[in-house]
Amino acid sequence: MGTARRPVARRFAPRRCAALAALAAFVSVPPAIAQPDGDPGDDLDHSFGIEAKAHFRDTDEARFPVPFPFAPIQLPVGDTRGFIEAVDPGSHAEVSTVSLWYRGAWDLGGVDDGMAAKVKVDLIDRYDRNPTSEDDEFDVDEAWIRFGTEVEPGDTHEGWSGYVKVGKMPKFERQDDRHLESYGLVSTAFNRMEDVGVEVGFDLGRYFYMKASYTDGNPLFFRDPNALAGDNGISIFDGSVPNPDPELKTGIPILYDADIAVQDVTFDEPEVGLGLGVRFGSDDGNTALDVLAWGYERDLKDTVEFEGTFYGGDLDLLLGPLNLFPPPAISGVEKSEWGLNIWLYHGGFSFFGQYVDQEVANLPRTGYEVEVAWDFELPWRWTAFGRQLFPWIAPAVRFSRIEPEFAVNRLFPAPSIRWEWDKVDVGVRLGLVEGLDLTAEYAANDFVRAGRTESADEMLVTLRWEWQRDF
Secondary structure, three states: OOOOOOOHHHHOOHHHHHHHHHHHHHHHHHHHHHOOOOOOOOOEEEEEEEEEEEEEEEEOOOEEEEOOOOOHHHOOOOOOOEEEEOOOOEEEEEEEEEEEEEEEEEOOOOOOOOEEEEEEEEEEEHHHOOOOOOOOOOEEEEEEEEEEOOOOOOOOOOOEEEEEEEEEEOOOOOOOOOOOOOOOHHHHHHOOOOEEEEEEEEEEOOOEEEEEEEEOOOOEEEEOOOOOOOOOOOHHHOOOOOOOOOOOOOOOOEEEEOOOOHHHOOOOOOEEEEEEEEEEEOOOOOEEEEEEEEEEEEEOOOOOOOOOOOOOOOHHHHOOHHHOOOOOOOOOOEEEEEEEEEEEEEOOEEEEEEEEEEEEOOEEEEEEEEEEEEOEEOOOOOEEOOEEOOOEEEEEEEEEEEEEOOOOOOOOOOHHHHOOEEEEEEEEEEEEEOOEEEEEEEEEEEEEEOOEEEEOOEEEEEEEEEEEEEO
16 A cells, blocks of 8 residues: 555444444344344345455556645655646556445335345455545445345336435445446546445336435545546555655546445434436347436535544535635535436347536536446356356456536636546456456547647556355
């Protein structure tokens, strides 16, 4: 991680112990509810799993000066001004992810799908470390319970039904079937991280549905769109170390909705979301089209404190250090966005598109993202230990674009939050054997800085292993 990584004793502080205790209680409750007679029979369907990812990453060098008046003692030896730069350029081999998860479903007697629950904890999550490498290594990524029927994009449904979901969960407009390990600009900026609250949904016959949510709202921060988020405002810059030169740099950040820890939920400025959708699908399930219009609204908080950085989130971030560098047009506290999603499936072909229009304290930006992929099953040619080698392959390409339509203060420390940015991700995922796959991809980043097009590209190769046990 970074040179200022938190010591182990602090990582196992009361916050972590409380999260582990809450997780244990969450997992233990549903079976007691669902099995009053103590007979699991066919009423319980659950599974446990482990996921781990190892990577080879090659990141281009990219370094751009910023006019923010850093004190000389806060600059590395030899530098006379500050920079935003690639987080960790060069070639690296690393383990980014070790996660444990549990999924369960219970038949409550006549209720469609009855009850379902999921808990996913990250023991290591290097690429989603939020918002800096000094944040907690242990993270409760998802922890929710649902009553009723939730229809996934691409599935068909007859009749009227509904569901209620409570806990920490993905946003309902998020693409949850990405074919690459990387994220596009739009998925990074708006819905990469889970939120905490309540979500409800209603299926109004075969074609129409609606969703609504009441959540705490993900705090506004910034991060690099490539694999590593970057370190901004970490403890090495608190003045205790002269001329600091951290291992992980700032990155070239864009504004994004950061993660929120379950223990930090307050609902002081809650976010309200609404989605209206229409779906069509063939009776054989081979072809499906799903279109969802959605929107969110909340008020920004004055500040949001994060582990591992002295920068605050929400308004505190936009106003700059000591609130001395606000954008010229900033006004009010309202944060709102609306968007449109399209999912299209036909056999092994899939298309996902998303458009977002956002305004944060009178600072507007728009973005769109499209992904096209095709899953191919490969013929049975080779086996190992009774399993098919190379059972499938899935090439994919994604284009995303962010267009900020506001100016920043000339001395703001991260002017990249207002740069127009295009990102093209091209890659292929290959199944090696059941439970093990390899993804190779390349991210081409182009952004406009001072009238010139610059780049900060990255290659990523991921070996992913997943083990699952069903009960």
